[in-house]
Amino acid sequence: MRTLARRARRQLLRPPRFVARAAGASGPEREAVIQAVKAAAAAGVAWLLARWVLEAPQPFLAPYAAVFLVVQVTVYRSVRDAGQQLAVVATGVVLALVATLLTGQVVVGLVLVVLVGLLLGRLRVFGEHGHWVAVTALILVTQAGPAAGSPVDALVRLVEIALGAAVGVVVNMLVLPPVYQRDASAALTGVTARLADLLRGVAASLREDQEPREDLVHDWLHRARGLDGEARRARDSVAWARESLRLNPLRRRRQSPEPVAVLAPAADAVVEVAGHLVDLCEAVVEAAEEQDQADSPEEPGLDPLFVGSFADLLDHLAEALEEIRDDPGSLSPRSDRHPPGSAALELMTAVHRDAARRLPGASGEVRTGWSVEGALLNAAQRAVVDLTGRRPTRPRDAPGPDEG
Structure with a gap:
């Protein structure tokens, strides 16, 4: 009973809290209230x-048409869906007209328009709104009755829906048109900061313990996979921000750069780095499991020299992500500064050089950690390439991305 009472209390308090958040600061709640008004x-x-x-x-x-188009999240989507909505309702009106003329009975006409309307609604021209063909025809047949079979009334309905669509588009375009650039910036900077924190945490642990700790590696992998999904959602937010400026009359009044020129390259790079971080954490998990399953605890795993250099490389990657967090425009094609990750690129070259010197053919030593080191280098190198657009210089005898 107490649990049910708490749930009921939370449900009752949600509307007042929603209104308080909408009145207190800009955000999703205020945007929802504005769109509703x-x-x-x-x-x-x-x-x-x-x-x-x-x-x-x-x-x-x-x-109906006006509300349908106003609740669209962007001005561009309102304009785009206006044509589809006109096609949907026009088809529903014509379907109701034909069904009423053919049957002359409400019940038979109702069954006919629902059957045919749902089938017609599957056509691609109607997009995701095809089911409204049957709904529109159903409403006309049941509300208008035999009057739905009047060609004059059908023409009036078509003009009516066009009028409502025009009102919806104009209101959404001229009255506080939605712009989502701030939401996109917040989502991108947030996930970028968390990716950098994870990289620094992995680097600090490797530097301190000289090997992956089994009690941490699975947590790293779990966090990396979560951040990979978060990065993809941030990229979707950037796409919404880009679309919200299309056909938006407030676009020219904005002083901030367009998301398409600033946020989009940064979002693409962050998504790629997040995916490579998942690969990197999977390789770290593999290293920890191999060390745990080794016949001898003293069997050589990751080289301490490699661990130190690789931890430094992760710190440089974290620093590059922090540069993107502070200035997403650093990856813009219009930027004249060195791209983030330049320091990581230089260190990546040095790590390849050191790895080449420690190949089994050079020292005669064969260690279980060679394949893991190759996987770690591969994931880190791909992250560096995505950040800088350049590949590190690698000696001919250095292990390739897929070599152990």
Whole structure:
């Protein structure tokens, strides 16, 4: 009972907290309130215009279309979906007209429009809104009855839906059009900072223990996989930010750079680095498991010299991510500065050189850690390449990406 009471109390407190957050600061809550107010205003305006201009007694399609297009998350999507919405409702109106003329009965017409409307709605031209063909025809047949078979009324319905669509697009375009650049920037900088923290944590542990700790490696891998998904969501946020500026009349008033020129390259690089960090953590887990399963605890695993250099390399990668966090424009094609990761590129070359000197052919020693070191170098090198756009110089006898 106490659990149910707590859940009920939380549910009752959600609306007041939502309103408080919307009134207190800008964010998703305030954006939702703004869009709701715009949709309500657009519905009222569309209904009044349909009554005054078209003299329609019950112009429900006009506010329906207006609300449908206002709640779209970007101006571009409102304009794009306006054409689809007109096609959907026009098809529903024509379907109701034909069904009423053919059957003359509400029940038979209702069954017919639902059956045919759902099948027609699967056409690609209607996109994800195809099911509204059947819904529109169903509403017309049940509400209008035999009047749904009047060609004049059908034409009025088509004009009504066009009027509502126009009102929805204009309201969404001119009244506080949504722009999501700040959300995209926050998502990108947040995941970039957490990736850098993970890299520094792995580097510090390797430097201190000289080998991967089995009690930490699985946590690193779990965090890396979570950050990989978070980085992809941040890239999606950047795509939303880019779309929110298309056809947006406030675009020219904004002083900040466009996400397409600044945030997009940084988001792509961060996603790639996050994926390579997952590979790196998987190699670290493999190293810890191999060391644990070795016949002798003193059997040579990762070379201490390699561990120290590799930990430094991870720190340089973390530093590059922190540069992106502080200035996402550092990876923009318009930037004239050295790309983040230049220091990691130089160290990567040195690590390859040292690895070549310690090849089994040079020292005669064969260690279990060679394959793991190769996997770690491969993942780190791919991250460096994605950050700098250049490959490190590697000696001819250095192990390649897929060599052990």
